[in-house]
Amino acid sequence: xxxxxxxxxxxxxxxxxxxxxxxxxxxxxxxxxxxxxxxxxxxxxxxxxxxxxxxxxxxxxxxxxxxxxxxxxxxxxxxxxxxxxxxxxxxxxxxxxxxxxxxxxxxxxxxxxxxxxxxxxxxxxxxxxxxxxxxxxxxxxxxxxxxxxxxxxxxxxxxxxxxxxxxxxxxxxxxxxxxxxxxxxxxxxxxxxxxxxxxxxxxxxxxxxxxxxxxxxxxxxxxxxxxxxxxxxxxxxxxxxxxxxxxxxxxxxxxxxxxxxxxxxxxxxxxxxxxxxxxxxxxxxxxxxxxxxxxxxxxxxxxxxxxxxxxxxxxxxxxxxxxxxxxxxxxxxxxxxxxxxxxxxxxxxxxxxxxxxxxxxxxxxxxxxxxxxxxxxxxxxxxxxxxxxxxxxxxxxxxxxxxxxxxxxxxxxxxxxxxxxxxxxxxxxxxxxxxxxxxxxxxxxxxxxxxxxxxxxxxxxxxxxxxxxxxxxxxxxxxxxxxxxxxxxxxxxxxxxxxxxxxxxxxxxxxxxxxxxxxxxxxxxxxxxxxxxx
Amino acid sequence: xxxxxxxxxxxxxxxxxxxxxxxxxxxxxxxxxxxxxxxxxxxxxxxxxxxxxxxxxxxxxxxxxxxxxxxxxxxxxxxxxxxxxxxxxxxxxxxxxxxxxxxxxxxxxxxxxxxxxxxxxxxxxxxxxxxxxxxxxxxxxxxxxxxxxxxxxxxxxxxxxxxxxxxxxxxxxxxxxxxxxxxxxxxxxxxxxxxxxxxxxxxxxxxxxxxxxxxxxxxxxxxxxxxxxxxxxxxxxxxxxxxxxxxxxxxxxxxxxxxxxxxxxxxxxxxxxxxxxxxxxxxxxxxxxxxxxxxxxxxxxxxxxxxxxxxxxxxxxxxxxx
Numbered sequence: 001x002x003x004x005x006x007x008x009x010x011x012x013x014x015x016x017x018x019x020x021x022x023x024x025x026x027x028x029x030x031x032x033x034x035x036x037x038x039x040x041x042x043x044x045x046x047x048x049x050x051x052x053x054x055x056x057x058x059x060x061x062x063x064x065x066x067x068x069x070x071x072x073x074x075x076x077x078x079x080x081x082x083x084x085x086x087x088x089x090x091x092x093x094x095x096x097x098x099x100x101x102x103x104x105x106x107x108x109x110x111x112x113x114x115x116x117x118x119x120x121x122x123x124x125x126x127x128x129x130x131x132x133x134x135x136x137x138x139x140x141x142x143x144x145x146x147x148x149x150x151x152x153x154x155x156x157x158x159x160x161x162x163x164x165x166x167x168x169x170x171x172x173x174x175x176x177x178x179x180x181x182x183x184x185x186x187x188x189x190x191x192x193x194x195x196x197x198x199x200x201x202x203x204x205x206x207x208x209x210x211x212x213x214x215x216x217x218x219x220x221x222x223x224x225x226x227x228x229x230x231x232x233x234x235x236x237x238x239x240x241x242x243x244x245x246x247x248x249x250x251x252x253x254x255x256x257x258x259x260x261x262x263x264x265x266x267x268x269x270x271x272x273x274x275x276x277x278x279x280x281x282x283x284x285x286x287x288x289x290x291x292x293x294x295x296x297x298x299x300x301x302x303x304x305x306x307x308x309x310x311x312x313x314x315x316x317x318x319x320x321x322x323x324x325x326x327x328x329x330x331x332x333x334x335x336x337x338x339x340x341x342x343x344x345x346x347x348x349x350x351x352x353x354x355x356x357x358x359x360x361x362x363x364x365x366x367x368x369x370x371x372x373x374x375x376x377x378x379x380x381x382x383x384x385x386x387x388x389x390x391x392x393x394x395x396x397x398x399x400x401x402x403x404x405x406x407x408x409x410x411x412x413x414x415x416x417x418x419x420x421x422x423x424x425x426x427x428x429x430x431x432x433x434x435x436x437x438x439x440x441x442x443x444x445x446x447x448x449x450x451x452x453x454x455x456x457x458x459x460x461x462x463x464x465x466x467x468x469x470x471x472x473x474x475x476x477x478x479x480x481x482x483x484x485x486x487x488x489x490x491x492x493x494x495x496x497x498x499x500x501x502x503x504x505x506x507x508x509x510x511x512x513x514x515x516x517x518x519x520x521x522x523x524x525x526x527x528x529x530x531x532x533x534x
Numbered sequence: 535x536x537x538x539x540x541x542x543x544x545x546x547x548x549x550x551x552x553x554x555x556x557x558x559x560x561x562x563x564x565x566x567x568x569x570x571x572x573x574x575x576x577x578x579x580x581x582x583x584x585x586x587x588x589x590x591x592x593x594x595x596x597x598x599x600x601x602x603x604x605x606x607x608x609x610x611x612x613x614x615x616x617x618x619x620x621x622x623x624x625x626x627x628x629x630x631x632x633x634x635x636x637x638x639x640x641x642x643x644x645x646x647x648x649x650x651x652x653x654x655x656x657x658x659x660x661x662x663x664x665x666x667x668x669x670x671x672x673x674x675x676x677x678x679x680x681x682x683x684x685x686x687x688x689x690x691x692x693x694x695x696x697x698x699x700x701x702x703x704x705x706x707x708x709x710x711x712x713x714x715x716x717x718x719x720x721x722x723x724x725x726x727x728x729x730x731x732x733x734x735x736x737x738x739x740x741x742x743x744x745x746x747x748x749x750x751x752x753x754x755x756x757x758x759x760x761x762x763x764x765x766x767x768x769x770x771x772x773x774x775x776x777x778x779x780x781x782x783x784x785x786x787x788x789x790x791x792x793x794x795x796x797x798x799x800x801x802x803x804x805x806x807x808x809x810x811x812x813x814x815x816x817x818x819x820x821x822x823x824x825x826x827x828x829x830x831x832x833x834x835x836x837x838x839x840x841x842x843x844x845x846x847x848x849x850x851x852x853x854x855x856x
Contacts, residue, residue: 073729075854096731111726113719114846124719125730127712135712175730 024087026051026183026214027072032081034067041067043238045081049231051182054205054215056225056246059235059258060314060484065218066108068235069185072216073105074098085183099126101183104176108188110168114161118154118171119143122178139178146177150207165290166197173204184208185216190224191315192290202228220258220313222251222523234258255519258313269470272494275304278447278478279325284333284344286320286502294320295331296502302447307469307479309493309510311486313522317502318482319363322451325480326360327353338446350383359440361433363451363482369436372425376415377406379424380439409438414464430461437465441472448472451482466492486515486522500524539809541685543802548686548694549760551798553578553769555697556752557776558783558790559704560745566708566785567741568721568847572628573613574749575773576635581606581753583639586653586764587646589660595758598660599693602757603750609635610746611739618738621851632773640766653757653764662691662759691759693751700748704787717741721845724852734852752776778831784842797827 025048034042041064049055059065070076072083074092083090085101092098098105112121119139127135140156147153152170160168169189176184186205190198205215205228217229225232226246233243234257242257279302286295295317302308310318323329330346337356342348350360362368370379381390381402389405392398406420413434415427424432433453440448450469454462469492473479483489489496490510498505498521505521557574564571581602589598609631616627640651647653667688674684708714716737720727724734752772757764779797783789803810804823811817834842 075729094731095729099731105729107729111723111729113722113726115722116719120715120719121726124715124726125732127715130712132710132712132715 023051025049025084026053026086027216028084028087029068029072030082030084032068032071032083033079034064034071034076035079040238042071042078045235045240047233047240047243049214049216051086051214052209052212053230054209054217054228056217056219056229056232057235058219058222058225058232058254060220063235063258064238065235066187067238069105069187069216069218072098073103073185099179099181102181103183103185104173104179104181105185106169106172106176106187106189108191110172112160112168112171115159117157117159118163118174119156121160121171122156122175126179142178143174146174149211150177150204152177152204164197165192166194166200169193169197169201170204182212183214183216185218187218188220189217190219190221192292194292198224220315222254222313225254226251251523251525252516252520255313255523256516267466267470267491270474272306272473274306274494275476277301278304278338279480280334280336281325282334282336284321284324284331284335286317286324286329286331288320294502295324297333298499298502298504300497300504300507302478302480304446304478305473305476306494307473307481307492309489309496310480310482310499311489311496311518311522312484312499312505314484316499318484318499319451320502321499322360322363322449322482325353325358325449326350326362327358354383354443354445357446359443359445359448361436361440361448361450361453363455365432365436370424370432373423375421375423376410376427376435377403377420379435380406380409380420382439384439384443409435409442412442413438413468428461429456430465433457433465434461437468441468445477447478447480449480449482452485453481453483454485454488486518490515490518498522537681538685541681543799543806543809544682544686545689546802546805547795547799548690549798550801551794552690552694552697553752553755553760553772554776554779554794554797555791556700556748556755557773558779558794559700559787560748560752561777561780562704562783562785562787562790563717563741563748564745565780565848566721566845567717567738568724568845568850568852569613569617569738569742570624570628570849571613571742571745572625572777573609573631573635573773574745574752574776575769575771576628576632577606577609577746577749578753578756578769578773579632579635579639579767580609581750582757582768583643583653583753583764585750585754586656586757587643589656589758590647590654590763593658593660595656595660595662595754598758599750599754602754603747606750606753607743607746610742610749614739614742617851618735618742621853624849624851636767639764643764643766651766656758656762660758661762662693662755664689665692691755693755693759696751697755698791701787701791704790708787713740718845721847724847728852728854738852749773775827778827781831781842781844782827782834785845796830800824800826 027049029045029047032042032045045068057065067076071078072092074094074097077093083092090101092101113124119136122143123135123139128138143156152174154167154170154174160171189201193201208215217224219225229246231243232246232249232254234241234254236258281298281300284295284298285293287293298321310321312318320329324331324344325335327348327350331344333344335342335344337358340356342356343352366372390397390402403420410418410420415431415434424435427435453465453469457465469479481492493510495507496510496513496518497507498518500522501524505524505526508517557578561571561574584605585598585602588601589595613627613631616622617624643653644651670684670688674680708718716727716732720734720737727737728734756768775797779790779793782793800823804820807820
C-alpha cells in the first residue's frame with residue numbers, strides 16, 4: 001500500500017537536517033548513552049522525529065534499537081543524554097512518566113493479561129477511579145470510537161487468550177490510544193504476524209499518521225522501512241550511523257549501513273577442494289507455534305572439504321535452519337546426512353544427530369552451548385557423556401578422564417585461564433567459545449554446524465577460531481557456517497548462500513561475489529528487481 | 535441419628551471452617567498477586583499466641599485480636615521483604631517463617647507465663663463469646679431453615695460472621711475494584727502492570743498485608759474464640775489445609791467458602807466417630823477423615839474435577855527485563 005503522506009514528506013526532509021522548523025519535533029533525543037556492564041548498548045544517540053510522521057529505526061539484532069526504545073519508555077534509565085518531547089525537556093524515569101508524556105509502546109512480546117478481557121486489559125493502569133464499573137463503561141464507548149476512527153476492530157469482551165496474535169497486537173495499540181498516546185513506538189511489530197496481518201497493521205499505522213500521530217517503527221526488515229516510513233535511522237553496534245529520508249535512500253544503501261563495512265579480517269586459506277556431498281537438504285520447511293512460516297522450502301547441500309556460509313539479516317530463518325539440523329526443532333522436507341535421511345520429527349534430538357556425524361556449535365552459547373554455572377570439565381562432557389572413554393564402568397563415569405581430556409583441550413585450544421574446574425561463567429566470551437568448539441571439533445564430525453562463531457568474541461580469539469574452522473575443512477570435513485557478520489562469511493566461506501524471509505535468495509561462490517551483491521540479496525532483492533530499482 | 539445431631543455437626547463444621555476460611559482468603563490475596571505463601575500456618579500460629587497473650591494481659595479480646603493482626607503482619611512483611619524485595623524463593627521463605635513461628639510461639643509464651651508454652655486460660659471479656667443473632671428464637675419453629683438459622687448460624691462468635699462477610703467482600707474487591715483488577719493482573723502477568731505504569735512491588739506488598747490481616751483473624755479466632763487460650767502448635771496444619779482449600783476453590787472467593795465448609799465438615803466429623811459409626815455402621819478412623827482434604831485436593835490437582843489453573847506468574851519474583 002502506498003499512502004501519500006503530503007504533510008509528512010515535507011517534514012521528512014526537515015527532520016534529519018533539523019534546520020529551524022517552526023513545529024518542534026515530536027521526539028528529540030540528545031546524546032543518549034547506556035551501558036550494561038562493559039557493553040555499550042547505546043553510544044551518544046541523537047535523533048529528531050517530526051510529528052505526524054512514521055520514523056523507522058533499523059538495525060540488526062543487538063544493535064541497540066530495543067534498548068533505545070526502552071529508555072524512551074522509561075524501562076531503562078539512560079546514563080547520559082536528554083529526551084525532549086514536543087520541544088519540552090521531559091525526563092522519563094519510569095513508564096508512568098512516558099505515558100504522561102503521551103508515549104505508548106507496543107512491545108515485541110505483548111504485555112497483556114491472557115485471561116482478562118480486552119476491556120480489562122485496556123483500562124488496566126488507566127482506570128477512572130477506584131471502582132471498575134465506570135471505567136469499563138467509558139472504555140467501551142471509547143473503543144467503539146477508536147474502532148471507527150482507526151479501523152481497529154476488536155471485540156471488547158473477548159478474552160485475550162482466545163484472540164489471534166494480530167488481534168492481540170491491536171489490543172496493545174488500543175491500550176496506547178486509550179491512554180491518549182500521540183507517540184506510538186512499535187518494536188518489531190511484524191515478527192509474529194502473518195503477511196495479511198502485517199498489511200492490516202500498516203493500514204492502521206497509515207491511519208494513525210493521517211490523524212497526526214507520530215509512529216516509531218523498530219524493525220530489521222528493509223521492506224517494511226521502504227513501505228511505510230517517512231524517515232529512517234540506522235543503528236549499528238549501539239551507534240546511530242545515519243538518519244535519512246526514506247524517499248532519498250534505497251534498500252541497498254540501508255543494507256550497507258546496517259551491516260557496515262569494516263576492514264576484512266583476512267583468513268589464510270587455500271582454495272577448497274570439495275569432495276562428496278555430506279549434507280543434502282531438500283524442501284525444508286518450518287512453521288512455528290504461532291503458525292508463521294519460518295522456513296519456506298530450503299534446498300542446499302554441503303560437500304566434504306568446503307565451508308558454506310549462510311548470510312542474511314538476523315531473523316530470516318537461519319536460526320531455525322540450525323535448530324532443525326541440530327535436532328531440536330521439527331520440520332518437514334528431507335535432509336540426507338551421508339546419504340541417510342535424518343529424523344525431522346519432534347522426536348529427533350541432538351544425540352541422534354551426533355551419532356549421524358553432526359557436531360553443532362550453537363548460536364547462543366550461553367543458552368544452548370554451555371551451562372554457565374558448571375565447571376569447564378563438566379561442560380566438555382555435555383552431549384558426549386556416553387562416550388566410552390568417559391566411563392569407569394557400567395555405572396560410574398570416569399571424572400578423572402574427563403578432567404584429563406579437558407586439560408588437553410584447554411592446551412590445544414589455548415583456553416585461558418587453563419583451569420578445568422572454573423565455572424564456564426568465569427571465562428571470557430572467546431574462551432567460552434573455544435571450550436564449545438574444542439568439545440565439538442575434537443569428536444571429528446563429518447559436518448560442523450556453527451552459528452555466530454565469533455559473536456561477543458575478542459579479536460585474538462576470532463583469528464584462532466577461524467583458523468580452526470579452516471583446518472577442519474582442510475581435513476576434509478563439511479562446515480555449515482551461519483553468521484550475521486558479512487565480513488566473517490566472506491572471509492571464511494567457499495560458497496555463500498543468502499537467506500531472506502525463510503527462503504534462499506541466491507547462492508554465490510565467494511570468489512565471484514562481493515559485499516554489495518550480497519547486501520542486495522540480504523535485502524531481499526534479486527538482480528531483476530535491482531534493474532527495476534536502478 | 536436424629537436431626538439435632540445433624541445440626542450439632544453442622545454448627546461444629548461452621549466453627550471448624552472459620553479459621554480455614556480466613557486463612558484460605560488470606561492465601562487467595564497473596565497467590566492472586568503472584569506470591570505463594572506457604573507461611574499461612576506460621577502467621578496463624580503467631581497471631582494465635584499473640585492475641586491470647588495480649589487478651590490475657592489486657593482482658594480484652596479485641597485488643598488481643600489487634601495484637602494478633604500486628605504479629606501476623608510482621609511475618610507477612612518479612613515474607614514480602616524476602617520474596618518481593620530480595621526476590622528470594624517464596625516457598626523457602628514461607629517454610630522458614632513457619633519454623634520460626636513454631637519455635638517462637640512456644641518460647642515466648644513459656645518465657646511470659648511459664649506454663650509449658652501455653653497461655654493462661656482466657657475468660658470473660660478476654661474471649662470472643664457466642665452471640666445470638668436477632669430473631670433466632672422466633673424463627674426456630676420454621677422447619678429446616680429455622681433450626682439452621684437458630685442453632686447453626688446463630689450462636690457463634692462475631693469472628694465467624696466476619697469471616698463469612700469476607701467472602702462477598704473479597705469477591706467485590708477482586709472483581710469490582712481497581713485494586714482487584716490490578717491484583718489479578720499482577721499475578722497473571724506482572725509485566726503488563728509494570729508497563730501500564732503501576733508498581734508491581736507496591737501491589738504485591740499490598741496483597742501480602744491483606745494476607746497478614748486475614749491470618750491474624752484466623753489465629754485470633756483459634757485461641758480467643760474457638761478455644762480459650764493458646765496451646766503449642768494449636769493451628770495443627772490448618773494453614774496447609776487452607777492452601778489445599780485454595781486450590782480446591784480454584785483461587786475464587788465463593789468457591790473458597792464452599793471448599794472450607796466442606797473441609798470443616800470433615801474435621802467436625804473426625805471429632806465425632808460415634809456419629810459416623812451410628813450412621814454408616816462402619817468405623818472410619820478419625821485420621822482418615824483428617825486426610826480427606828489432602829486427598830480431595832490431589833484429586834482436583836490431577837484434573838478430575840475441572841482444571842485448577844493457578845495464577846500464571848505465581849511463585850516467580852518479578853525481574854524487569856527487555
